Amino acid sequence: xxxxxxxxxxxxxxxxxxxxxxxxxxxxxxxxxxxxxxxxxxxxxxxxxxxxxxxxxxxxxxxxxxxxxxxxxxxxxxxxxxxxxxxxxxxxxxxxxxxxxxxxxxxxxxxxxxxxxxxxxxxxxxxxxxxxxxxxxxxxxxxxxxxxxxxxxxxxxxxxxxxxxxxxxxxxxxxxxxxxxxxxxxxxxxxxxxxxxxxxxxxxxxxxxxxxxxxxxxxxxxxxxxxxxxxxxxxxxxxxxxxxxxxxxxxxxxxxxxxxxxxxxxxxxxxxxxxxxxxxxxxxxxxxxxxxxxxxxxxxxxxxxxxxxxxxxxxxxxxxxxxxxxxxxxxxxxxxxxxxxxxxxxxxxxxxxxxxxxxxxxxxxxxxxxxxxxxxxxxxxxxxxxxxxxxxx
Amino acid sequence: xxxxxxxxxxxxxxxxxxxxxxxxxxxxxxxxxxxxxxxxxxxxxxxxxxxxxxxxxxxxxxxxxxxxxxxxxxxxxxxxxxxxxxxxxxxxxxxxxxxxxxxxxxxxxxxxxxxxxxxxxxxxxxxxxxxxxxxxxxxxxxxxxxxxxxxxxxxxxxxxxxxxxxxxxxxxxxxxxxxxxxxxxxxxxxxxxxxxxxxxxxxxxxxxxxxxxxxxxxxxxxxxxxxxxxxxxxxxxxxxxxxxxxxxxxxxxxxxxxxxxxxxxxxxxxxxxxxxxxxxxxxxxxxxxxxxxxxxxxxxxxxxxxxxxxxxxxxxxxxxxxxxxxxxxxxxxxxxxxxxxxxxxxxxxxxxxxxxxxxxxxxxxxxxxxxxxxxxxxxxxxxxxxxxxxxxx
Numbered sequence: 155x156x157x158x159x160x161x162x163x164x165x166x167x168x169x170x171x172x173x174x175x176x177x178x179x180x181x182x183x184x185x186x187x188x189x190x191x192x193x194x195x196x197x198x199x200x201x202x203x204x205x206x207x208x209x210x211x212x213x214x215x216x217x218x219x220x221x222x223x224x225x226x227x228x229x230x231x232x233x234x235x236x237x238x239x240x241x242x243x244x245x246x247x248x249x250x251x252x253x254x255x256x257x258x259x260x261x262x263x264x265x266x267x268x269x270x271x272x273x274x275x276x277x278x279x280x281x282x283x284x285x286x287x288x289x290x291x292x293x294x295x296x297x298x299x300x301x302x303x304x305x306x307x308x309x310x311x312x313x314x315x316x317x318x319x320x321x322x323x324x325x326x327x328x329x330x331x332x333x334x335x336x337x338x339x340x341x342x343x344x345x346x347x348x349x350x351x352x353x354x355x356x357x358x359x360x361x362x363x364x365x366x367x368x369x370x371x372x373x374x375x376x377x378x379x380x381x382x383x384x385x386x387x388x389x390x391x392x393x394x395x396x397x398x399x400x401x402x403x404x405x406x407x408x409x410x411x412x413x414x415x416x417x418x419x420x421x422x423x424x425x426x427x428x429x430x431x432x433x434x435x436x437x438x439x440x441x442x443x444x445x446x447x448x449x450x451x452x453x454x455x456x457x458x459x460x461x462x463x464x465x466x467x468x469x470x471x472x473x474x475x476x477x478x479x480x481x482x483x484x485x486x487x488x489x490x491x492x493x494x495x496x497x498x499x500x501x502x503x504x505x506x507x508x509x510x511x512x513x514x515x516x517x518x519x520x521x522x523x524x525x526x527x528x529x530x531x532x533x534x535x536x537x538x539x540x541x542x543x544x545x546x547x
Numbered sequence: 548x549x550x551x552x553x554x555x556x557x558x559x560x561x562x563x564x565x566x567x568x569x570x571x572x573x574x575x576x577x578x579x580x581x582x583x584x585x586x587x588x589x590x591x592x593x594x595x596x597x598x599x600x601x602x603x604x605x606x607x608x609x610x611x612x613x614x615x616x617x618x619x620x621x622x623x624x625x626x627x628x629x630x631x632x633x634x635x636x637x638x639x640x641x642x643x644x645x646x647x648x649x650x651x652x653x654x655x656x657x658x659x660x661x662x663x664x665x666x667x668x669x670x671x672x673x674x675x676x677x678x679x680x681x682x683x684x685x686x687x688x689x690x691x692x693x694x695x696x697x698x699x700x701x702x703x704x705x706x707x708x709x710x711x712x713x714x715x716x717x718x719x720x721x722x723x724x725x726x727x728x729x730x731x732x733x734x735x736x737x738x739x740x741x742x743x744x745x746x747x748x749x750x751x752x753x754x755x756x757x758x759x760x761x762x763x764x765x766x767x768x769x770x771x772x773x774x775x776x777x778x779x780x781x782x783x784x785x786x787x788x789x790x791x792x793x794x795x796x797x798x799x800x801x802x803x804x805x806x807x808x809x810x811x812x813x814x815x816x817x818x819x820x821x822x823x824x825x826x827x828x829x830x831x832x833x834x835x836x837x838x839x840x841x842x843x844x845x846x847x848x849x850x851x852x853x854x855x856x857x858x859x860x861x862x863x864x865x866x867x868x869x870x871x872x873x874x875x876x877x878x879x880x881x882x883x884x885x886x887x888x889x890x891x892x893x894x895x896x897x898x899x900x901x902x903x904x905x906x907x908x909x910x911x912x913x914x915x916x917x918x919x920x921x922x923x924x925x926x927x928x929x930x931x932x933x934x935x936x937x938x939x940x
Contacts, residue, residue, distance in 0.1 A: 296820055425818030425830065427689055428841040437818060437841050446833045448821040 160250075166190035167248045167268040168232035172372045173197065173223045174267065177384040180215040181223065182263025190248075190267070197227045230372075238373040242347055244272035252533075255281040260417050261391050264384075266370035270346045273339075273366035280337055280366065284314035285457055286389045286414070288407040289323025289399040290432050297323055297400035297432060300424055302330035304397065307450025309336020313458075316341060316393050318385060319358055319367075321351060323399050323407075328361060341392065342369040343377040343385035350377050368392075386410035394457040395420030397447060401435030408435050415443060420456050422447045484513040485522055493529025553643075559583035560641045560661040561625035565765045566590065566616045567660065570777040573608045574616065575656025583641075583660070590620045623765075631766040635740055637665035648674040653810050654784050657777075659763035663739045666732075666759035673730055673759065677707035678850055679782045679807070681800040682716025682792040683825050690716055690793035690825060693817055695723035697790065700843025702729020706851075709734060709786050711778060712751055712760075714744060716792050716800075721754060734785065735762040736770040736778035743770050761785075779803040787850040788813030790840060794828030801828050808836060813849050815840045877906040878915055886922025 167190045174181040184193045197220075200211035212220050239246055247254050248268040255278045258265050271277055285308055287301055305315045305327040315331035317324040319340035331338035340361045344350045346369045349358035361367050370388065371381065386406060390396055390413035398421075401407040411421045421444040426433030440446050447453050487503035487510075488494060500510035514530055517523045523530045560583045567574040577586045590613075593604040605613050632639055640647050641661040648671045651658050664670055678701055680694055698708045698720040708724035710717040712733035724731035733754045737743045739762045742751035754760050763781065764774065779799060783789055783806035791814075794800040804814045814837040819826030833839050840846050880896035880903075881887060893903035907923055910916045916923045 296822065300821060424821055425826075425833070425839070426820055428693060428817055428819075429689070433818075434841070437839055440818070440833070440839045441845070446818070446830055446839065448827070448830050452834070 162191050163189070164246060164248050164268070165232045165236070166194040168235050168246055168372065169194055169227055169230040171267040171270075171370060172230040172232075172235065172375075173227035175384075176266065176370050176381060177264040177387060178219075179263045180212075180219060181267075182265065184212060184215070185267070186263065194227060197224050235372045238347060239270055239272075242272055244270065244346060246270055247277065253278045255392055257281060258388070258391050261387060264387065266388065269368055269370055270372060271366060271368050272346050272362040273364075275337065275339075275366050277339070277366055277368065280314045280339060281316075281392045282394075283312065284316045284337075284339065284393045285453055286316045286393040286396040286410065287323065287327035287399060288317060288386075288389065288396060288401075288410050289327075290401050290405060290407065291320050291322040291324075292432075293322040293326070293400045294426075294430065294432055296426060296430075298326040301326035301399045302333070304399065304424070304450050304453065305330025305338070306334045306336070308453060309334040309338070311450065311454060313337075313450075313454065314339060314365075316389055318343070318382075318389060319349070319351075319354055319361070321353065325354060325357060327399075328357060328365075332360060332364060338365040339392070340365070340367045341385060341389050342367060343371070343381040344369060345371050345373040345375040347373040348376070382406060383409055387413045390414035390419060391417055393419060395422060395453070397422040397424065397453060398436050398439055398444075399424045400426060400430075400432040401439075402431055403435050403438060405435045408439060411439055411444060420445065422453060422456065424448065480509075481513050481517060484510055485517055488514075488517075488523055488530055488532055490532060493526035493531045495529050499530060555584050556582070557639060557641050557661070558625045558629070559587040561628050561639055561765065562587055562620055562623040564660040564663075564763060565623040565625070565628065565768075566620035568777075569659065569763050569774060570657040570780060571612075572656045573605075573612060574660075575658065577605060577608070578660070579656065587620060590617050628765045631740060632663055632665075635665055637663065637739060639663055640670065646671045648785055650674060651781070651784050654780060657780065659781065662761055662763060663765060664759060664761050665739050665755040666757075668730065668732075668759050670732070670759055670761065673707045673732060674709075674785045675787075676705065677709045677730075677732065677786045678846055679709045679786040679789040679803065680716065680720035680792060681710055681779075681782065681789060681794075681803050682720075683794050683798060683800065684713050684715040684717075685825075686715040686719070686793045687819075687823065687825055689819060689823075691719040694719035694792045695726070697792065697817070697843050697846065698723030698731070699727045699729070701846060702727040702731070704843065704847060706730075706843075706847065707732060707758075709782055711736070711775075711782060712742070712744075712747055712754070714746065718747060718750060720792075721750060721758075725753060725757060731758040732785070733758070733760045734778060734782050735760060736764070736774040737762060738764050738766040738768040740766045741769070775799060776802055780806045783807035783812060784810055786812060788815060788846070790815040790817065790846060791829050791832055791837075792817045793819060793823075793825040794832075795824055796828050796831060798828045801832060804832055804837065813838065815846060815849065817841065873902075874906050874910060877903055878910055881907075881910075881916055881923055881925055883925060886919035886924045888922050892923060 170190060188196060196211050236246055246268050253276055287305055289297060289301060301323045308315055309331040314337040315327055316339045317327040319342060328338045328340060338361055340358055346367045349355055358367055383406060386409045390410050396411050396414035396419060398407045398411050415421045423436040423440045423444045423446060425446055445456055484503050487499045496511050497507055500507045503510060514523060522533060524533050563583060581589060589604050629639055639661050646669055680698055682690060682694060694716045701708055702724040707730040708720050709732045710720045712735060721731045721733060731754055733751055739760045742748055751760055776799060779802045783803050789804050789807035789812060791800045791804050808814045816829040816833045816837045816839060818839055838849055877896050880892045889904050890900055893900045896903060907916060915926060917926050
């Protein structure tokens with residue numbers, strides 16, 4: 155999967171993910187300028203404030219910040235962290251990986267250095283068809299009921315439910331998706347090996363087995379107030395839209411919603427009684443640009459502009475099983491080998507060329523097929539899944 | 548108050564208000580063409596379908612409709628109806644009266660022929676600063692609580708609460724306004740002497756004593772399904788905005804809200820639990836162009852673009868008492884006789900000429916002052932109220 159240079163880059167990003175706090179724009183700028191290995195190198199091999207030539211190594215970035223980076227980079231052991239995640243059956247994704255969710259690029263210099271991931275699914279494919287459900291920890295029974303109901307409805311229609319694994323709305327959302335045997339992603343503000351909160355140990359373990367547990371902090375990292383806040387930008391960026399279900403004024407969920415709006419994602423809110431302080435934050439949002447939603451259909455109506463395609467999964471669940479019949483039918487008609495022209499695929503499928511082409515573009519956006527010259531071919535993921543379906547792996 | 552011609556016009560409109568159903572656009576067009584006396588005359592003095600010259604008297608209007616108008620116009624006794632309303636201490640307003648609420652002109656050919664009014668307040672002045680609160684008859688305790696709470700909040704801040712006197716939300720809204728010793732208007736779909744529903748006899752009597760009871764149907768008229776629906780356009784047109792509090796899908800309250808939107812009024816909705824069928828209609832509205840509101844302040848923020856001026860009242864409550872201090876101060880400075888130039892009023896008040904002029908325009912829009920040449924003078928209403936304040940009437 156990775157040549158030596160790529161491995162160096164991955165190791166450097168793993169080390170930096172321990173040295174740098176999430177969402178650090180200064181680090182993001184230096185990363186953009188020097189690359190991960192260059193940035194790490196400069197961090198480890200320059201003096202505290204002045205390099206050999208007498209220049210500051212990171213002009214414009216405060217010395218205390220650089221000192222903290224350096225201290226933590228020196229202590230970092232990326233090989234051990236990469237071993238840890240591997241032993242957990244997980245992986246450390248970096249930009250450029252096929253599984254890297256490209257919508258995170260919208261975060262610019264606050265894009266995560268990498269993502270520590272546990273679980274059998276393909277994060278990129280899932281994120282393409284995902285919705286964030288977020289809300290209060292101390293929610294009411296009404297809020298918990300509504301979150302679970304929405305999650306179940308979304309999952310049943312092939313949508314991936316993303317949340318933060320917290321008590322209250324988050325937990326209800328994950329459980330609602332799991333109850334429908336659906337797809338769910340927990341985005342943590344700590345290491346993916348040290349779930350928080352402890353009371354959700356079992357829930358997070360189940361998500362790691364059936365869905366995905368994701369975070370930008372290396373193994374054994376603990377959550378802090380600012381990490382919770384910055385985690386919210388990941389939830390917003392990963393998904394096609396964010397639904398807030400119960401939030402007081404100045405709630406963290408409103409941070410997620412505003413981040414989603416800034417990133418051009420849909421923001422939605424579930425209303426509640428005006429007499430409930432736990433709906434006040436949602437109503438505030440709905441008095442702005444957010445859209446009021448009352449059920450999963452209304453959410454999908456808003457975010458679902460890519461037809462009825464469903465996410466692919468890695469592992470036991472075959473991606474094709476969740477595709478709409480028409481798309482699955484076209485995918486069947488794409489030969490296992492070689493680029494094939496649209497007309498040939500259309501003839502094999504027995505559908506018109508326009509309809510075939512539209513479906514191929516949909517399959518392309520989901521990572522099942524890719525263009526090669528004038529033709530189409532299956533991607534590796536699609537081929538793997540196809541093999542699995544035919545009795546392989 | 549009325550010369551002989553004006554009386555003829557008023558009598559003709561009273562007769563027509565018995566002959567023609569509310570909101571009849573055909574009648575509205577003939578009224579515009581012939582005037583009330585001309586229209587009535589043509590109705591009473593032409594043959595069933597063809598006049599003396601052999602032409603149809605109302606080409607383009609179906610014969611059955613004309614026959615029904617004629618039948619009812621022949622049976623009408625406008626003098627008796629005008630006596631009845633007078634005996635009740637009420638009045639029959641027609642366009643052109645100083646108390647006629649001019650915003651009803653926005654209804655075009657469906658503008659009411661006249662308004663049968665009971666109660667001590669000045670309808671035109673009140674309507675300038677009014678909000679409609681409407682909603683389900685079979686509301687929940689949450690809906691009733693919210694309606695009463697909103698009404699009390701609006702009334703406390705000098706806003707007039709308009710509703711339809713029905714059970715449920717309407718009743719709660721009227722009662723909430725009365726509880727705050729505030730202003731409220733009941734717009735009925737029947738004669739103002741024969742309140743409907745019967746269970747609200749006492750409530751409607753109280754409104755007639757402390758507020759206004761208004762309708763376009765002559766005394767002793769009974770409500771029908773279509774009269775209820777058409778009454779809603781009056782509520783929408785009279786007010787600066789309509790707030791819907793609990794409504795099922797396809798509720799009559801949504802008709803009012805949509806009428807308000809068509810008339811360029813603000814439409815608002817109070818959200819509720821998504822699990823409540825009685826909030827489903829409101830949520831539908833809020834997913835469109837309506838604004839979500841949770842309290843009286845948010846309603847006023849939207850509709851209150853005329854500062855903190857309050858409605859004038861006729862009778863025991865003095866209009867000036869509800870004016871914002873700055874406006875009341877300027878009003879004090881307008882001499883009882885006269886047109887007086889702005890500069891003189893500014894000097895008497897001790898305020899700058901720009902500020903004085905702005906306040907004068909506000910007072911003008913509320914009917915306290917009027918322009919005469921280069922100066923300003925008190926209107927009759929303002930003079931009456933002023934006299935009352937100084938110990939008169």
